[in-house]
Amino acid sequence: MSVNDEFTLYDLKVEVVANRGRMMCHERIGDYFEVKSGTIFMPEGQGFPLYAMAALLPLLPAKQRPTHPNDWMTTDSDIACPDVHCGAVFRISRTTMRTLRHSEESGEQLPASEAQP
Template sequence: MDDSFEIYDLKVEVTATDRPMVCSHHVGDYFLVEGENLVFPEPGAFSMYAMAAILPLLPAKQRVRDPNDWMSTDAYIACPDPNCGARFKITRTKLRRQHHSTCTRVPLDDEPI
């Protein structure tokens, strides 16, 4: 039985607005989402407060969706600090094939969830 499915890898990058950044973000800082893994380039630092705002959206951004779904068009997340002008752009980088059997021990059955 084919237990494969597709999700997108992502890039989350710091972008600027017309307001100054007051947190530790720098334009161009980024991290990658490769399958279930977060990959940080050197020096590997990223604000935990910004991460808390971004993390809940990443699994939804990875999934294949209806083109009319707002998650298909909205790509920018605001820094959770109301005084910071940073934005975080989520971009799909490539489609990845995953397998149910490598992600969970719960078996597939004939009944949909």
């Protein structure tokens, strides 16, 4: 019996989309990074503010996963900069859906009761 250990995640784009005041963290509208599987990619020569990144990171794994249509994680995509003096707004957008395999992403074996035939 072969085991289907596939699961899906969304790739994400996190972009600076608005300025509601002074950009204290030196980001610029249009700056972005992408999340593909478990890796963050940035355009060559572009950085991203450390404290904004730290605030966004906990949201990314949840945004990668399929969620119920009524879940706020499905509908809400704009995040304010965590610096109260900064006016940056970041948007987390789901892009493509990627199929991954548990056996390629984890060192743990799936319990036999959870494996799909």
